[in-house]
Amino acid sequence: MAVIDISKLILHAYQMNASDVHLCTNENPVFRVFGELKRLKEVEPFSSNDLQKSLEILFGQIGFVPPSNKKEIDFSFGVKDLIRIRANVYFERRNYAAAFRIITKKIRKLEDLNVPILLRELAERDRGMILVSGPTGSGKSTTIAAMIEHVNETKPLHILTIEDPVEYVFENKKSVIHQRELGLDTMSFADGLKYALRQDPDVILVGEMRDLDTMELALTAAETGHLVLATIHTNSAPTAPERVIDVFPAHQQKQIGLQLANSLIAVIYQRLVRLVSGNGFAPVLEIMMVTDAIRNLIREGKLHQIESLMDTGKKYGMISFDYALVDAVKQKKISKEDAFLYCRSVEKITKELGALNEPVRE
Incomplete structure (x- = not known):
């Protein structure tokens, strides 16, 4: 050709x-x-x-x-x-x-994404760390951009982003936003974060937390009065604390666990599941709010027990991934077959929706 x-x-x-x-x-x-x-x-x-x-x-x-x-x-x-x-x-x-x-180019609003209203409340926090995880192509960037845009439209803050590369380009509204791209504006996430702390930010977006230096600096930023949003690679929300702590050598892990317990607000895990119509995808979100009970488990290093608290934290806005799938099926957004395809526990899905070859239980 x-x-x-x-x-x-x-x-x-x-x-x-x-x-x-x-x-x-x-x-x-x-x-x-x-x-x-x-x-x-x-x-x-x-x-x-x-x-x-x-x-x-x-x-x-x-x-x-x-x-x-x-x-x-x-x-x-x-x-x-x-x-x-x-x-x-x-x-x-x-x-x-x-x-x-x-x-x-249009940055979608949180309400247009059909995500829980809790994400708006999280974006309005003054300090702490919010982690967003999920597979490649799961809409993480879209969700975080919508959260940043909500801040931009509602609060007079300085927002600093460090991205690889810059995806959504923001226009200043109530906030002032500076976007830095790896290779063009800074050489690494760690460098960008190190100098971000000298640039008077209120909110910091870290495109990806993937190495020890970046995680350490992000924790420091969250501890020192900034709101930090970052993406991280995990297979679920409850495994995110372990993913962060395991990056560090053994002699640092207890201290990092204490820092994480003090600063982590929430972890959002999401993936896109095909709509029943076939014309697009629905975001299915698992949300782990860091309650006092979860904070104590992180401090004590009992990370394997975090998942057991997910289904008992509904009053805090928590929802496990399997129950989020169940809700999406009952709202007729996704098919029962796809819920079984993506679920972590077939038993839990069967209990809520019935067997795969049975009509959906209401």
């Missing part, structure tokens, strides 16, 4: 409701539409040379100079004031390949 304008291809993908675009040598472009991969048969496969030239044209359009010594690069850019793109260009069998995540 000939060299193409990748920006126009991405715009076409957006018009088809695609969330991702994949390009590689000797393949048709591939769009992910409502979770399923679809080959764009009307566009011929790329030759190695044509894909390289198409990417070089894109780099020129967006004013991006890729580092010459790397085999994988992350960057972001906008298309026609409609969408932002989170991009990764890499090599596959010694040829160029690329993945583009499409993000609408």
Whole structure:
């Protein structure tokens, strides 16, 4: 095929409701539409040379100079004031390949996301740490952006974000927002956090907590009167404290546990589950509020007992992932089959909804 304008291809993908675009040598472009991969048969496969030239044209359009010594690069850019793109260009069998995540420029409000009202209350906290976890592509960035935008619309604060890369671009409303991108504005999450504490922030967004230095600085920021929002990779909300503590060497873990117990407010775990209609996804959220009982378990290192408190904390706004699935089925947002597919306990889902081949219990 000939060299193409990748920006126009991405715009076409957006018009088809695609969330991702994949390009590689000797393949048709591939769009992910409502979770399923679809080959764009009307566009011929790329030759190695044509894909390289198409990417070089894109780099020129967006004013991006890729580092010459790397085999994988992350960057972001906008298309026609409609969408932002989170991009990764890499090599596959010694040829160029690329993945583009499409993000609408409009920052959605919390009430439009169909998430619990508790998230608005969490965003209004003055200090402490809120962690958001979930698989890749689960909507973590969208949820956090909505929380930041709620603060932006309601409180005169200084919000500082450290991201890799910047996804949603905020406009200052009641708040003043400064967004810093790794590689362009700061060299690492840890560096960004270290200097953030000297920049008079009220709210700090850490795009990802993935190393010891970043976690330590984020805890310090939360302890010293800032509201810290961060994403973290865990398989559930109750396992987040253990994930943080285990990053540290054994001789530091007790002290880190004390710091975490003092600063952690809540952990949100979410994933996207296909709507019954098939036209989109519903966010299903597990929410762990750090009650006094959970705080004591973190202090005492009894982290394995946290999960047992999830189903008894409903009055605090807590909900386990399985019960969140049950609620989504009863509200006719998702199918019973998908609840069984994504649940952690088949027994719990069966008790609430009936067996897979039975009608849903109301």
